[in-house]
Amino acid sequence: MTARTSTESARDIPEATVARLPVYLRALTALSEAGTGTCSSEALAAAAGVNSAKLRKDLSYLGSYGTRGVGYDVDYLRYQIAREIGVTQDWPVVIVGIGNLGHALANYSGFRSRGFRTVALLDADPARHGEMVAGIEVQPFSDLESIVAEHGVAIGVIATPAVAAQAVADRMVACGITSILNFAAGVLSVPAGVDVRKVDLSVELQVLAYHEQRKAQGELA
Amino acid sequence: MTARTSTESARDIPEATVARLPVYLRALTALSEAGTGTCSSEALAAAAGVNSAKLRKDLSYLGSYGTRGVGYDVDYLRYQIAREIGVTQDWPVVIVGIGNLGHALANYSGFRSRGFRTVALLDADPARHGEMVAGIEVQPFSDLESIVAEHGVAIGVIATPAVAAQAVADRMVACGITSILNFAAGVLSVPAGVDVRKVDLSVELQVLAYHEQRKAQGELA
DNA sequence: TAGATTGTTAATCGATTAACAATC
DNA sequence: TAGATTGTTAATCGATTAACAATC
Numbered sequence: 001m002t003a004r005t006s007t008e009s010a011r012d013i014p015e016a017t018v019a020r021l022p023v024y025l026r027a028l029t030a031l032s033e034a035g036t037g038t039c040s041s042e043a044l045a046a047a048a049g050v051n052s053a054k055l056r057k058d059l060s061y062l063g064s065y066g067t068r069g070v071g072y073d074v075d076y077l078r079y080q081i082a083r084e085i086g087v088t089q090d091w092p093v094v095i096v097g098i099g100n101l102g103h104a105l106a107n108y109s110g111f112r113s114r115g116f117r118t119v120a121l122l123d124a125d126p127a128r129h130g131e132m133v134a135g136i137e138v139q140p141f142s143d144l145e146s147i148v149a150e151h152g153v154a155i156g157v158i159a160t161p162a163v164a165a166q167a168v169a170d171r172m173v174a175c176g177i178t179s180i181l182n183f184a185a186g187v188l189s190v191p192a193g194v195d196v197r198k199v200d201l202s203v204e205l206q207v208l209a210y211h212e213q214r215k216a217q218g219e220l221a
Numbered sequence: 222m223t224a225r226t227s228t229e230s231a232r233d234i235p236e237a238t239v240a241r242l243p244v245y246l247r248a249l250t251a252l253s254e255a256g257t258g259t260c261s262s263e264a265l266a267a268a269a270g271v272n273s274a275k276l277r278k279d280l281s282y283l284g285s286y287g288t289r290g291v292g293y294d295v296d297y298l299r300y301q302i303a304r305e306i307g308v309t310q311d312w313p314v315v316i317v318g319i320g321n322l323g324h325a326l327a328n329y330s331g332f333r334s335r336g337f338r339t340v341a342l343l344d345a346d347p348a349r350h351g352e353m354v355a356g357i358e359v360q361p362f363s364d365l366e367s368i369v370a371e372h373g374v375a376i377g378v379i380a381t382p383a384v385a386a387q388a389v390a391d392r393m394v395a396c397g398i399t400s401i402l403n404f405a406a407g408v409l410s411v412p413a414g415v416d417v418r419k420v421d422l423s424v425e426l427q428v429l430a431y432h433e434q435r436k437a438q439g440e441l442a
Numbered sequence: 443t444a445g446a447t448t449g450t451t452a453a454t455c456g457a458t459t460a461a462c463a464a465t466c
Numbered sequence: 467t468a469g470a471t472t473g474t475t476a477a478t479c480g481a482t483t484a485a486c487a488a489t490c
Contacts, residue, residue, distance in 0.1 A: 016457060022427040026406065040471065049408035052471095053459055060473055068472040069466035085427050086434030093426070100328045104321035110406060110423040115430070154433050155426065178436060179429040181422075185247065185331060187270035195432045197425045201402075202331040204418045205314070205376065206243040206306050208400040209336070211416045212375050213307030215399060237481060261447065273447095274483055281449055289448040290490040 013084075017058045021085050022114075023048050024055070028078040040071040087115035092151040094177075096168050097160030098123045098131075098138050101183055105159055106134040119151045124164065141168070145175040155179045162186045169196075234305075238279045242306050243335075244269050245276070249299040261292040308336035313372040315398075317389050318381030319344040319352070319359050322404055326380055327355040340372045345385065362389070366396040376400045383407045390417075 013021075027047035031039055041059075045052040059065065059072075065080050066072045082088050095105055098121050105111070106121055121133055124141045131138045139147070147153065156177040158168050165184035172180060173194055180196045182188055188196050234242075248268035252260055262280075266273040280286065280293075286301050287293045303309050316326055319342050326332070327342055342354055345362045352359045360368070368374065377393040379386050379401060386405035393401060394415055401417045403409055409417050 014456070018431050019424065019428055021431070022421075022424040025427075027408075030407070041473095042471085047408070051459075053461090054457090056471095056473065057458080064473065066472055067466060068464070069470045071471070084431070086430040087427060089434075091426075091430055091433070100325035104325040105422070107321045108422060111426060114423050114427060116423075116426050154437075155429055157426075179433045181425050181429060186251070187248075187268070193436070195429055197429055199420060199422070199425060200243070201326070201329060201420070202247075202335050202337075203240065203243040204402055204420060205312075205332060205337050206246075206308060206335065207240055208376055208402060208416055208418055209307040209312055210239050210242070210305070212312070212400045213310075215414070216375075235480070262449095263447085272483075274485090275481090277447095277449065278482080285449065287448050288490060289488070290446045292447070 013061045017061055018085075020048070020050065020054075020058055021081055023050075024058070025078065025081045025085065025087070028074055028081065032074050032078060036074050038071050039074055041066070044072065089115065091116050091155055092119040092153045093117065093155045093157060094120045094122060094144065094147060094153050095157045095159060096122045096141060096144070096172075097158060097164070097184075098128055098133055099159065099161075102159040103133055105157060105183075106136065116155070119153060120147045122147075124160075141171075144171055148172075148175045148177060153177060155181070157181045157183070158188075159183045234282045238282055239306075241269070241271065241275075241279055242302050244271075245279070246299060246302045246306065246308070249295055249302065253295050253299060257295050259292050260295055262287070265293065310336065312337050312376055313340040313374045314338065314376045314378060315341045315343060315365065315368060315374050316378045316380060317343045317362060317365070317393075318379060318385070318405075319349055319354060320380065320382075323380040324354055326378060326404075327357065337376070340374060341368045343368075345381075362392075365392055369393075369396045369398060374398060376402070378402045378404070379409075380404045 024044065027044060031047060041052040041056045045055040048055065062080060062084050065077050093116050095102055095118060098106065102121065106118060111118065118136060121136050121138045122141045122144055123138050128138045129140055154177060156172040158165050158180060160168055162185040165182060165186060166188060169180055169188045169190055173190055178194050180188065180190065180194065182196055182198045185200065190196055245265065248265055252268060262273045262277045266276040269276065283301060283305050286298050314337050316323055316339060319327065323342065327339060332339065339357060342357050342359045343362045343365055344359050349359045350361055375398060377398040379389050381389055383406040386403060386407060387409060390401055390409045390411055394411055399415050401409065401411065401415065403417055403419045406421065411417055
């Protein structure tokens with residue numbers, strides 16, 4: 001219903017495309033760092049691990065940032081994709097649950113380098129409070145509300161045991177977090193308007209096992 | 222071309238269904254542990270976070286394991302799905318790259334409890350060799366071939382820095398590993414017949430950022 | 443038998459792909 | 467102009483959903 005000016009992003013980018021934009025962004029960053037100024041859809045698609053028809057279709061949802069007969073300016077396209085995703089701005093993030101996985105996430109350089117800034121590490125276990133992880137002090141989970149308010153946190157990461165995850169999500173939602181990355185097992189229930197993405201390590205292995213089993217069956221035939 | 226007996230699994234389960242079977246399996250395990258003997262597709266779908274039409278459609282690819290008017294026997298369906306996925310058998314796994322993430326993976330109980338047995342932790346850094354992680358000694362990466370041969374490893378996990386990932390994958394493929402779970406950034410190139418699944422933490426956060434940005438734009442309107 | 447619930451059908455929806463006109 | 471490559475179209479493919487006949 002709202003009119004959009006030409007500088008605004010196009011609407012309704014398909015989810016499958018949204019999930020690939022970060023992959024293109026990473027490929028463009030690698031090309032840029034290798035000193036490549038221009039690339040074709042064929043070359044970028046190869047670097048991103050997709051076919052070029054899909055890449056061009058995906059990019060067409062963002063606009064026309066290439067030049068026919070020439071290709072794409074690497075840095076220009078990189079900026080346009082980064083802007084579309086929203087990683088040209090800084091996203092403060094809180095991580096809850098500083099066990100093995102929480103440690104790994106706090107130390108993961110891929111977050112910081114892509115516009116995500118970990119503003120707090122929270123854990124319910126008093127024994128962990130005060131510990132320094134990746135240069136940040138682990139604080140009590142009860143500090144969640146004040147930290148979210150202070151830093152304007154919109155994105156929360158849950159790396160707690162499964163039993164605690166729903167309660168953590170509830171508290172996050174109550175204090176204004178609207179995007180959650182969940183590493184805990186099980187299904188989170190959240191209100192409409194809150195996005196949850198789930199990373200389930202055992203699901204990934206099980207999908208591999210399924211295909212592996214099929215390969216083994218084929219060998220018997 | 223090969224005839225299949227009635228005890229064999231049906232062919233060609235859609236990928237989207239395969240990816241949900243582990244989720245159903247987990248929900249059934251939770252129901253079973255809660256003492257539930259029978260459940261409807263509605264109840265199981267709720268526990269798994271999908272709608273019941275999708276659940277029934279998914280299960281229909283496996284066979285007819287329910288009873289009309291009654292529902293599903295929780296333990297029976299659980300076994301059938303576990304068998305279909307292949308997690309009724311034991312899968313030896315090697316993890317390469319024992320940094321923060323490798324530590325977290327080695328300690329992740331969700332693998333062991335689902336039929337995945339970590340038989341070795343490998344790292345190229347001699348300073349890490351001999352370290353005990355999750356009760357397993359970290360060994361040199363050069364031991365890969367002998368370990369894979371000895372244990373019949375078919376599944377490898379890559380948790381190395383991005384620059385090392387392709388070389389690790391090449392070595393894995395060369396010694397017979399045909400399924401790879403890759404946590405390293407970037408695209409892996411592997412021959413046909415080798416399955417790679419990629420878990421990319423920063424991609425997940427970027428997808429959330431995209432939607433978060435959209436919500437913020439909406440508020441301005 | 444009446445009520446409940448599965449398994450399947452058919453319609454819809456979204457994603458992928460190949461082909462090529464547009465155009466640098 | 468000739469060659470190269472994008473952006474878009476249209477066809478195909480796969481996934482989702484609602485509805486309901488089958489049947490316990």
